[in-house]
Amino acid sequence: MMKVKMTEAIRKIFVNASGRWKLPNDDKMVPERIAIVGTGPRGISVIERIASKLTERQTLRPLVIYAIDSVEVGCGRIWRTDQPDWLIMNTRCKNATMFPNAPDEGAWRPGYGPTFMEWWRQVDTNYPGPSGYAPRGLYGKYLKFVLDVIELNLPDNMSLERVQDRVVNITEHVDQYELTFESGRSALHVDRLIICSGYPHREKSKHAENMAGSSVRHLTSFDILETFQSGLSLPLDLSEQVIGIRGLGLSFYDVLSELTIGRGGRYVVEQGTLQYVPSGNEPKLIVAGSRGGLPLPVRGKDDRPANLVYVPQFFTTSRVASIRANGPACFRSSYLPWITAEVNLVYVEKVLGSDQYGQFRKKLDASEVTSDTVMHVMSQLARPYGIDKLLDLGALAAPFQGLSFNSQEEFRRAVVSVVGEDVAQADRGEFNDPIKAALDVLRHIRPIIRKAVDLGGLTRSSHHDFITKMARTIAFLSSGPSRTRAKQLLALIQCGKLELLGPSATFRKTDEAAVVASSDKVKDYSVEIDVLIDAYVAAPNVDLDENPVIRSLADAGLLRNFMGVGGAEVTSKPFHPITVKGEVKDRIHVLGIPTESARWFLHVGLVEPGVWDEFIDDADTIANTSIQNLVFGAPEVVSFDNGLSTNCNADPDKYLN
Structure with missing residues (x-):
């Protein structure tokens, strides 16, 4: 091997007395x-x-x-x-x-x-x-x-x-x-x-830890996220129990699976419809409720063309940057109109088809719109094409708002109808169904919403309003589960294993230490439950x-x-x-x-x-x-006495023998 002679100056910098590399400082x-x-x-x-x-x-x-x-x-x-x-x-x-x-x-x-x-x-x-x-x-x-x-x-x-x-x-x-x-x-x-x-x-309730194997009625409440970590503290045989679930979000479906599939139940398709076959170990009845009384809308069938990127037209990054440049804004007045217009632009496109939508879009592009006028202008332009009403995000998220029901049977029919229609829309596809395609926009523009609201983008009062109200509406409409989940839910309702409570559901402890589930929007219906599972994800x-x-x-x-x-x-x-x-x-x-x-x-x-x-x-x-405090970079390539070049980070012995 050719020996390479290192200059004494380089040796003093990079090689210690024992012949090993050393580093400056x-x-x-x-x-x-x-x-x-x-x-x-x-x-x-x-x-x-x-x-x-x-x-x-x-x-x-x-x-x-x-x-x-x-x-x-x-x-x-x-x-x-x-x-x-x-x-x-x-x-x-x-x-x-x-x-x-x-x-x-x-x-x-x-x-x-x-x-x-x-x-x-x-x-x-x-x-x-x-x-x-x-x-x-x-x-x-x-x-x-x-x-x-x-x-x-x-x-x-x-x-x-x-x-x-x-x-x-x-x-x-x-x-x-x-x-x-x-x-x-x-x-x-x-x-x-x-x-x-x-x-x-949140620490699991001590009641929950003592529940397994007990036939005594207890109020048992714990965070569903503790379920993922520790498992439900409930007996395998729940056939004599009435289980309450507080919350109808994504975790609700997890609890539902734990209480049914997790107890040996199964789903089968008969005559094109999903049906539940009980094992005998699932709860006698599951009673679930939330503020709105409606489970999350589900994701549509995956029919979006591959590699098709959604490009916002109204709620754009540049528009958000322009608004933020003027300081903290009000979400409802500065941003929500553009988001609603973005959603409805896709809705109109899917309802009208390409030819009529082209005409509509030409008229819209020729109109000067502001956050105050954009929805009014879109509504006026859509009406001649037979679209009498554009989508309202709040109404979609709360279809039972302001309604009361004379019986649980009446509410059951209403919620089954809404969920059934949601499944039908999902089966038509999240790209082709007008409502599913429109709501899918909310998923695509999440990063732009973050640019608008994050880290002080809103005034203090508007930020509180956004987090406690509007953010929940947007998340509700855009983060649902698969279609299978909703079909399982309908199968459980059909076989009598699941009841959904009306809006503003409550779970109250009575003087007799029992827990009663009810909704003041549904007349003459309440259920005494044995175990209450909190399926809300803590903020x-x-x-x-x-x-x-x-x-x-x-x-x-x-x-x-x-x-x-x-x-x-x-x-x-x-x-x-x-x-x-x-x-x-x-x-x-x-x-x-x-x-x-x-x-x-x-x-x-x-x-x-x-x-x-x-x-x-x-x-x-x-x-x-x-990694900013690390010392970077190999010492520069240096020339040795024979004119050859090598990197000083190599083994020094290779060049010193």
Whole structure:
């Protein structure tokens, strides 16, 4: 081997007395330590982004990532892998990935890997196709696969330590944070904290823990998210029990599955209709209710042409930027008219067909409209084409608003009619059915809504109104489950196993310690229930969250409530928390659900394949900030005495013998 002579000057800089490489400012080469608390999709995405960046750009200072989760490192509690298969995702498998880029000719690695759909197709012979809805536990296995790919391809000087333990306290010290654990393991000292702790915690009722095997009537209430983590504390045989469910959202369908399929029941198709076949172990009756009295509308059949991107016409990024430039706005007057117009533009297009819609659109484009006039102008232009009424988002979300019913049978017929029509619309497709296509617009413009409302985009009063009212309406209309869920619901009503309560449902404890479910909008109907399950997802609130991670930071004044609505107040990207004293903690990042209300609609922890969306960009920005204290860059290529060039980061012995 040709020997290469290194100049003495270079030797003094880069080689120590023992012949090993040393680095300038050796005291700065101690590892940078980062704790990521919570390893659901948000936490994994940050790890993936850091690893990807350090693969592309070499660091001379070591980095240690601690991936911490109290339930299952790599997927967290919502996506834990031991969940039963009847708990399914509400997103089609083709619409999910954790890799920003598709695989290339190289190995799977940070930045490049299979989408969830591609992975599922490879590991399961029963893969249902791109429109399939996967079990949540299966997606959890995909997340763990992603973490494995990251760890197996970590760049030099980056290491990953998985910590499955519950953080019970976080203490701030000078230039570092101390994490203590429930198991009693040694405290962890880190330089940076990334909080991705997800949904808020509420302790399970002691009544719930004592319920299994008991035939005594109890009021039993607990958060359904505790079900995902611990399982329902109910006996397998519920044949003598009347179960109440508070809430008709996505978690309601999970509870419904637990109480039916989870007790041995099954659904069969007879004469083209889905029917429920009882096992005898499900509840004698399930009684469910909510404020509005209506379950979430379901997603339409997947009939949207591939790669067809929705381009907003009224509610555009540029319009939102123009409005925000003038300071905090009122959502109802500044933004809602444009959102409603956007939804109705698609509705009119689907109702009229291409030829008549072209005529309508030509007239609309020739009209000058403002937020005050746009809906009036659209309504006037649509009327000659036979469209007497445009869609009202509030009315769609609350069809029973202001109505009363003379009997439960009358309300049952009404709700079955509404749900049945919703299913019929969904069967026609979310691209072709006018109403489903229109409501699908709300899904496409979510990122633009976030640009309008996030981090102080609204006045204080409007922000409160948005979070407590309008945001719920938009989420209700745009985040529903698959058609199968609604068909199962109708089958349960038909066989007498399920009753939905009227609007403004209540669950009241009587003087006899019984719980009675009823609605004051439905005459002469009430049911005494044995067990009450709370299927509402608690809204993030730093003042009430019992998760010790949030609790310890909030109690220390490191987190504060955003505008009194609930979530943690943070800066714009990279989402540093703002303390009760108004200071910015630039070594902490709070990402995702804990900041809900300061930001909006963060519940969807999925990345659309091929789209660099906010989910990726959030993680990417935090990754950039997290590695800013590392020493980057191999020393420049230098010339040696024989004229050959090589990189100074190679093994020095190769050139010194």
